[in-house]
Amino acid sequence: MLAAGALGPVVVAGCATTTTPSTSSPPDADVPAAREATALTRDAITTITATIARHPGLAQQLQPVLAMHRAHLRRLRSVNPGATIAPTPAKVPPAPRRALARVRAADATRATRLEALAGAAHSGGFARMLASMAAAIAQRSQEPA
Amino acid sequence: MTPVRALQTALAGEHAAVYLYGVLGGQISRSEHPDLAAVVGASYATHIGRRDALNALVVAHHATPDVSASAYRIPADVDTPSGARALARRIEGRCLQLYGQTIENTTGADRIWAIGALRGAAVDVLAYGARPTDFPGMTWS
Numbered sequence: 066m067l068a069a070g071a072l073g074p075v076v077v078a079g080c081a082t083t084t085t086p087s088t089s090s091p092p093d094a095d096v097p098a099a100r101e102a103t104a105l106t107r108d109a110i111t112t113i114t115a116t117i118a119r120h121p122g123l124a125q126q127l128q129p130v131l132a133m134h135r136a137h138l139r140r141l142r143s144v145n146p147g148a149t150i151a152p153t154p155a156k157v158p159p160a161p162r163r164a165l166a167r168v169r170a171a172d173a174t175r176a177t178r179l180e181a182l183a184g185a186a187h188s189g190g191f192a193r194m195l196a197s198m199a200a201a202i203a204q205r206s207q208e209p210a
Numbered sequence: 211m212t213p214v215r216a217l218q219t220a221l222a223g224e225h226a227a228v229y230l231y232g233v234l235g236g237q238i239s240r241s242e243h244p245d246l247a248a249v250v251g252a253s254y255a256t257h258i259g260r261r262d263a264l265n266a267l268v269v270a271h272h273a274t275p276d277v278s279a280s281a282y283r284i285p286a287d288v289d290t291p292s293g294a295r296a297l298a299r300r301i302e303g304r305c306l307q308l309y310g311q312t313i314e315n316t317t318g319a320d321r322i323w324a325i326g327a328l329r330g331a332a333v334d335v336l337a338y339g340a341r342p343t344d345f346p347g348m349t350w351s
Contacts (some may be wrong), residue, residue: 129342136344180329184322189314196313196325197345200306200332204342207333 069142078154090144091191098182102195105175106141107150108133112171117156123165130172130205137198144191169206177204214271216315217264220324223308224261225278227301229258234297237289245293249337253298256334257305260327267320293340302335310347 091099113131117124158164176199182194224247230350231254268275287293309331312324332346 085301133342133344140345176329181324183313183325189316193310193314194345194348196328197310197347199325200346201331201342201344203329204332204336204346207336209344 087182091186091188093192094185094187096145096147098186099191100142100147102179102182103138103141103147103200104152105178106134106138110138111152112155112157113168115155116157116168120161120164122146123161126165126208127168128143129208130168130201133201133205137201139210140194144194172202172206176206182191183207211311211315213320214268214273216312217268217271217320218276219265220305220308220312220327221261221268221276222279223305224257225276226265226282227257227305228254229278229282230284230297230301233284234288234294238291238294242293246294250294250298253302253334253337254331256269256286263323267295267315267323298338299335299340302331302340305331306335306347307349313347 110131113134117127117131132138158167179195179199179202182201183192186192186195215251231250233255234250235247237326265275285293285297288297306328309324309328312330313321316324328347335346336342
């Protein structure tokens with residue numbers, strides 16, 4: 066049996082050395098990635114908004130996902146306020162289950178793309194933010210259908 | 211922070227995670243709390259894998275991986291399900307920060323590995339009762 070407090074100075078090593086991430090505006094080389102991430106996020110918002118409008122019964126499940134994407138969009142705009150092309154409103158399947166599955170599949174595709182953008186980003190801080198956005202989408206995908 | 215230092219810092223976190231999940235695995239009764247015991251066992255295996263992967267990434271930079279600390283402080287109540295879950299949330303939360311830091315300070319294969327680890331930890335922490343956040347692995351999450 067291990068006695069509390071008897072095993073040394075730290076609970077989780079490394080925690081004292083984390084740095085504050087830098088997420089100021091990405092360098093020019095990352096502007097295309099920022100624009101793509103913004104477009105992906107706007108597309109998600111458009112799709113989910115349309116899905117909730119068509120299927121109000123999905124609102125309880127999808128509102129938190131929508132709020133997450135909106136939080137991502139606010140952060141992306143704060144680091145790259147440039148304009149992006151407005152997404153085309155998505156066609157929503159008539160069956161709620163299928164509509165929800167389409168939202169989930171599209172989010173999975175978006176997360177994969179955000180991770181690819183993170184992997185290639187020139188700015189480490191911007192890479193971290195994109196990877197974090199993808200991880201947030203992965204978290205939301207775990208919620209029951 | 212250099213890439214090697216970022217990897218070593220993440221490795222230190224994984225050494226701690228492996229140790230602490232090992233302790234949790236010994237504290238949680240498999241007969242009384244089979245679901246929690248199974249999740250803790252899976253986390254233990256996951257962090258052993260990440261520790262070994264980080265070791266290999268450090269070696270690939272022609273550096274010597276830092277070894278584990280000799281001991282870690284264990285909270286008093288880890289033999290209760292709520293205490294075990296709280297410690298696991300703390301472990302995963304620290305790892306999320308460390309993976310985020312690794313992403314920020316590395317490139318190429320190192321960063322890609324850390325991106326996958328960040329995603330995995332973000333999902334795994336949910337099993338211990340954490341709520342999803344908008345920016346896991348960011349200090350302003």
